[in-house]
Amino acid sequence: MPVFYIACKPKAQSYRHLFATADHVEPGLPKNVLQSTATIIAKPCTPAMSETLNIPSNASKETVYDSLITQLSALIAAETDRTAALANVTAALHEALGFFWTGFYLIKNDRLTLNVFQGPIACSRIAYGRGVCGTAWAEKRTIKVDDVDEFPGHIACSSLSRSEIVVPLVKNGKVLGVLDIDSDKPTMFDDTDREKLEKLCEIIVCTCF
Numbered sequence: 001m002p003v004f005y006i007a008c009k010p011k012a013q014s015y016r017h018l019f020a021t022a023d024h025v026e027p028g029l030p031k032n033v034l035q036s037t038a039t040i041i042a043k044p045c046t047p048a049m050s051e052t053l054n055i056p057s058n059a060s061k062e063t064v065y066d067s068l069i070t071q072l073s074a075l076i077a078a079e080t081d082r083t084a085a086l087a088n089v090t091a092a093l094h095e096a097l098g099f100f101w102t103g104f105y106l107i108k109n110d111r112l113t114l115n116v117f118q119g120p121i122a123c124s125r126i127a128y129g130r131g132v133c134g135t136a137w138a139e140k141r142t143i144k145v146d147d148v149d150e151f152p153g154h155i156a157c158s159s160l161s162r163s164e165i166v167v168p169l170v171k172n173g174k175v176l177g178v179l180d181i182d183s184d185k186p187t188m189f190d191d192t193d194r195e196k197l198e199k200l201c202e203i204i205v206c207t208c209f
């Protein structure tokens with residue numbers, strides 16, 4: 001399995017951006033190979049915070065999720081800053097699974113408030129019970145929407161969004177926020193997404209809150 005070494009520049013915002021800003025690639029390997037890389041080793045700017053993300057290529061969605069969950073669990077356990085931990089979770093999910101929008105809303109002042117995300121800009125506050133996110137908050141359960149046009153009250157942050165899954169972050173019976181993921185294709189989320197994302201969110205709640 002090929003391994004690529006990349007030195008991350010300060011403003012790299014995602015792995016895709018990181019590819020574009022890589023200033024060192026293992027000798028003899030063309031940079032465009034990075035787009036289909038099986039193993040990526042990102043060396044952050046702070047030498048003590050070395051991180052590795054291995055994304056299995058040509059693997060099932062379930063395998064990709066399992067691999068991500070194992071790696072992200074270790075990554076966030078080693079990170080004391082919640083924003084840094086959640087930011088890496090969004091970047092890893094977004095890049096590994098090719099979502100349209102991936103991000104967290106956390107409850108502040110009685111509103112779901114936009115937190116770290118990957119994708120187009122989004123609405124910054126959502127009220128209890130409003131849209132898919134506010135419904136997941138109110139009902140304390142994962143909401144999976146095959147066609148956003150069929151969901152009453154769906155909040156369209158982007159007209160390109162076609163399907164969506166929202167998983168609440170619940171601690172001691174209280175919702176702290178949600179993980180919201182959008183696809184630009186209809187019916188993109190199934191029970192594998194639900195099961196794996198719920199598992200990841202349980203780990204996030206235990207580790208970061």
Ligand code: SME
Pocket residue numbers: 101122123126130131132133134153154155156157158161164180182
């Ligand atoms: N569609 C969401 C709003 C958030 S964006 O999708 C990023 C909703 O209906 O709550």
